[in-house]
Amino acid sequence: MYDLIVVGGGPAGLAAASAAWEKGVRKILILERDRELGGILNQCIHNGFGVKTFGEALSGPEYAERFEKMVEETGIEVKTDTMVLDIDADRNVSAVNPVDGYVKYSAKAVILAMGCRERTRGAITIPGTRPAGIFSAGTAQRYMNIDGFMVGKRVVILGSGDIGLIMARRMTLEGAKVLACVEVMPVSSGLRANIARCLDDFGIPLLLSHTVTDIRGDKRITGVTVQAVDDKMVPIPGTEQYFDCDTLLLSVGLVPENELTKKAGIDLDPRTRGAYVFENRETESEGIFACGNVLHVHDLVDYVSEEAKFAGEAAADYIANGERPRDSFTLTTSGGVTYTVPQKIRKDSGMKLVNIYLRINRKVREGDIVISAGGTEIARYHKENLAPGEMITAALPSVLMQKVIEADEMNVSLEEIS
Amino acid sequence: MREMTCLECPRGCQLSIDEQSLEVTGNNCPKGEAFARAELTNPMRVLTTTAVIESDTDDMIPVRTKDPIPKNSMFTAMRFIKTLRAKAPINTGDIIIEDLVGTGVPLIATKSIKK
Numbered sequence: 001m002y003d004l005i006v007v008g009g010g011p012a013g014l015a016a017a018s019a020a021w022e023k024g025v026r027k028i029l030i031l032e033r034d035r036e037l038g039g040i041l042n043q044c045i046h047n048g049f050g051v052k053t054f055g056e057a058l059s060g061p062e063y064a065e066r067f068e069k070m071v072e073e074t075g076i077e078v079k080t081d082t083m084v085l086d087i088d089a090d091r092n093v094s095a096v097n098p099v100d101g102y103v104k105y106s107a108k109a110v111i112l113a114m115g116c117r118e119r120t121r122g123a124i125t126i127p128g129t130r131p132a133g134i135f136s137a138g139t140a141q142r143y144m145n146i147d148g149f150m151v152g153k154r155v156v157i158l159g160s161g162d163i164g165l166i167m168a169r170r171m172t173l174e175g176a177k178v179l180a181c182v183e184v185m186p187v188s189s190g191l192r193a194n195i196a197r198c199l200d201d202f203g204i205p206l207l208l209s210h211t212v213t214d215i216r217g218d219k220r221i222t223g224v225t226v227q228a229v230d231d232k233m234v235p236i237p238g239t240e241q242y243f244d245c246d247t248l249l250l251s252v253g254l255v256p257e258n259e260l261t262k263k264a265g266i267d268l269d270p271r272t273r274g275a276y277v278f279e280n281r282e283t284e285s286e287g288i289f290a291c292g293n294v295l296h297v298h299d300l301v302d303y304v305s306e307e308a309k310f311a312g313e314a315a316a317d318y319i320a321n322g323e324r325p326r327d328s329f330t331l332t333t334s335g336g337v338t339y340t341v342p343q344k345i346r347k348d349s350g351m352k353l354v355n356i357y358l359r360i361n362r363k364v365r366e367g368d369i370v371i372s373a374g375g376t377e378i379a380r381y382h383k384e385n386l387a388p389g390e391m392i393t394a395a396l397p398s399v400l401m402q403k404v405i406e407a408d409e410m411n412v413s414l415e416e417i418s
Numbered sequence: 419m420r421e422m423t424c425l426e427c428p429r430g431c432q433l434s435i436d437e438q439s440l441e442v443t444g445n446n447c448p449k450g451e452a453f454a455r456a457e458l459t460n461p462m463r464v465l466t467t468t469a470v471i472e473s474d475t476d477d478m479i480p481v482r483t484k485d486p487i488p489k490n491s492m493f494t495a496m497r498f499i500k501t502l503r504a505k506a507p508i509n510t511g512d513i514i515i516e517d518l519v520g521t522g523v524p525l526i527a528t529k530s531i532k533k
Contacts, residue, residue: 042529045466045467045482047466047482062510062529147477147478148470173465173467174467174496175496191428193423193428193429193430195423196425196430302428385429
């Protein structure tokens with residue numbers, strides 16, 4: 001019997017496990033399906049990770065290694081090459097690996113840290129043939145950065161998520177010609193800094209409100225048709241442009257990988273596609289916590305580590321002291337706030353500061369995030385340069401919680417300042 | 419006036435710089451001011467890529483320049499890095515090349531590969 005099992009050894013799992021260890025939990029097991037710890041960071045060789053956590057711009061592998069070292073210095077047990085097959089509400093975890101075969105573990109607490117997966121061509125239904133040369137951006141990234149294979153020479157990128165932008169630069173540096181980055185929305189979901197250093201630096205055009213409407217090629221892709229779309233995202237006839245290319249990369253969004261969460265009977269929030277959680281990142285299933293990209297897709301790993309620390313500490317508290325009373329209220333959103341994590345806050349959270357992560361639905365030059373309870377404003381956070389691609393944080397001190405508890409509701413909204 | 423996105427941190431401030439007076443606005447820290455001025459004269463970037471490694475476990479090792487190098491030397495640096503053959507064991511931060519293509523900046527490993 002373990003005190004804590006952490007499913008996933010990426011940035012979230014590593015930070016959660018070491019935070020729990022710091023709080024005195026001793027029998028901890030991390031289960032990782034890849035051959036090494038570090039998760040997606042191993043293939044993210046570009047720099048910019050850790051500015052918030054370490055005050056340095058590290059590459060992905062460097063950032064991962066710092067957390068791997070923290071874990072190595074503890075007595076945390078790690079099993080790599082291990083695929084978790086099932087988790088139930090009583091925190092029994094079954095897994096399989098080449099050494100132990102099929103194994104069943106149980107734990108007092110479980111932290112879900114499985115990360116996310118890329119959306120595929122199937123998810124966005126592009127017409128055309130089905131030739132080779134169509135990759136999700138992350139798959140191409142793995143081929144190039146881990147395996148050392150060049151995936152193509154003339155490239156079109158559909159979607160302007162961060163991985164797509166990073167791959168535009170990566171393939172250009174490796175000698176490919178990136179013809180265009182095509183984005184169906186009128187704004188990019190990628191970080192502004194990535195648009196500047198990955199596209200603008202190399203003169204790669206970003207075609208906003210455009211999409212790929214046809215894929216051609218028999219064995220290998222030979223070209224794509226790109227069309228402008230109207231405000232309902234319907235392609236506009238007569239705007240067709242043909243790009244002669246041998247590669248199409250898809251950077252069309254990430255989906256939290258929650259198959260195990262569903263098996264455990266935990267409900268998912270349709271907005272985040274992750275579990276509903278309380279302020280301490282505990283799911284609705286007692287003793288099961290979630291953090292990182294399996295809970296909601298983050299744009300910076302620094303926030304993943306921060307959130308994983310809350311979850312790790314909360315799991316330690318649960319293991320030592322049992323479940324906190326579940327009397328709670330649900331956060332509502334308005335004014336273009338698309339979601340909050342957590343979705344619920346306990347009236348007696350025991351936390352000095354409740355960290356709320358949220359996203360909005362549009363680009364805003366300057367605005368306030370307003371937290372109100374029963375129609376009364378209780379906190380206001382001034383923010384600049386907001387965009388759907390940039391997660392917003394708001395830390396609510398517990399002294400302000402009293403008003404929320406009296407009103408028994410809490411709303412998070414965005415007020416634009418023009 | 420030239421507009422640009424600051425690349426010093428993920429915040430990505432929208433900077434404006436007056437090309438005559440070199441006055442910078444839109445920055446939230448001193449790094450932004452220095453960044454905007456460098457963009458007008460000699461833009462600098464950290465280069466990250468991979469090099470071939472002889473190892474039992476890995477085919478490629480991720481590398482980066484320890485400090486930013488001039489943007490216009492990135493492709494020269496890439497061509498040179500392709501000729502390298504690193505050898506395990508290597509630790510994160512180990513210098514692979516002392517002076518990368520005359521920039522005066524070292525190229526370092528960003529992953530530890532033990533064997």
